[in-house]
Amino acid sequence: MQSLYTNGLEHLYDAMYQTFINYEEEYLFYSTLLNKYKKNQVLEVGSGTGNLAKHFIVNNYNYNGLDYSEDMVALAKKKLACNRFVQGDMRHFKLNQTTQSVIITGRTSSYLLSNEDVHNALQAIYNNLENQGILCFDFIDANRFIKSIKGGVKMVHHATFKQKTYYRESLLTPTTSNNFMFYWNAKYYEINADSRKLITQDDSEVRAFTKNEWELFLYLNNFELMECIDKPSYMFDTYVVVAGKMA
Ligand SMILES: C[S@@+](CC[C@H](N)C(=O)[O-])C[C@H]1O[C@@H](n2cnc3c(N)ncnc32)[C@H](O)[C@@H]1O
Structure with missing residues (x-):
């Protein structure tokens, strides 16, 4: 999880x-x-x-x-x-x-x-x-999403909540193990005026x-x-x- x-x-x-x-x-x-x-x-x-x-x-x-x-x-x-x-x-x-x-x-x-x-x-x-x-x-x-990340794709998502700004950098890569799975390597940052702080890194495999x-x-x-x-x-x-x- x-x-x-x-x-x-x-x-x-x-x-x-x-x-x-x-x-x-x-x-x-x-x-x-x-x-x-x-x-x-x-x-x-x-x-x-x-x-x-x-x-x-x-x-x-x-x-x-x-x-x-x-x-x-x-x-x-x-x-x-x-x-x-x-x-x-x-x-x-x-x-x-x-x-x-x-x-x-x-x-x-x-x-x-x-x-x-x-x-x-x-x-x-x-x-x-x-x-x-x-x-x-x-x-x-899987028919659409796995095709769209073939070879590995980066995605970035921003979020602002209660005056704080965050962003997530995701690397999504289909696996070749079982079923239609993909690795999801995500880094979560908090953004301040001129810097960003890594809050956590989360690596998982999902289906x-x-x-x-x-x-x-x-x-x-x-x-x-x-x-x-x-x-x-x-x-x-x-x-x-x-x-x-x-x-
Ligand atoms: C992506 S979140 C979605 C949460 C919520 N449905 C929403 O839309 O905000 C996935 C949730 O599934 C829960 N989860 C993962 N595996 C589970 C399991 N085997 N049984 C019950 N909940 C599980 C996680 O703890 C997490 O809260």
Whole structure:
């Protein structure tokens, strides 16, 4: 997992991603989908620092969040002054009661590095969904994104939050190991008047998927694929899938 999610760096994540992602738009997008399928109860898997949660809670959804990182969970709880977040692993979790829907946003699916991880996550989600429940998640589209970084590509992203300016230099390189993966070597800086200070360096390997892979993963784990929506993000080509739990 990326080091940006722990040891105090969760604050940096929180600041930068509020610039990268328009969480109000994210909320409108996912709440429109949930309304379409008449779901008012939602578990967000990979809930991060609660930036999307805030909108669901203000709009009276029965919302709960689950995240692997204790530090992300603690920050989300503190920011939103509530107890709706728990630490857990999307590949193995058990809620006290089933939920009407699960959402996984912000390319959190890219941490399902092996096929076994994907099957485990889909099984865990299936077991925690009520009958007729739905799963909505986004994934990085390998067909477009891996092509666009062939040979290695540098990207720079700026973020200004609470009068502080940051930037991130990323080097993205497809790997030749397993699946459609890429190395993401990122350096995070804080910028002052005439200098820049390196805050941290974060090297990780993450996964993109093809639509066909997800069709088969979902079928094998008893989900019906209902929608696949093209939804580009600030950095990646992504699709959002809506899948229903089959009996
Ligand atoms: C890119 S962030 C997205 C967070 C949030 N959805 C957002 O849009 O701000 C990915 C999140 O997934 C979490 N994560 C990574 N692996 C996980 C796992 N196996 N189970 C649950 N959460 C995980 C990380 O801790 C992190 O908070």
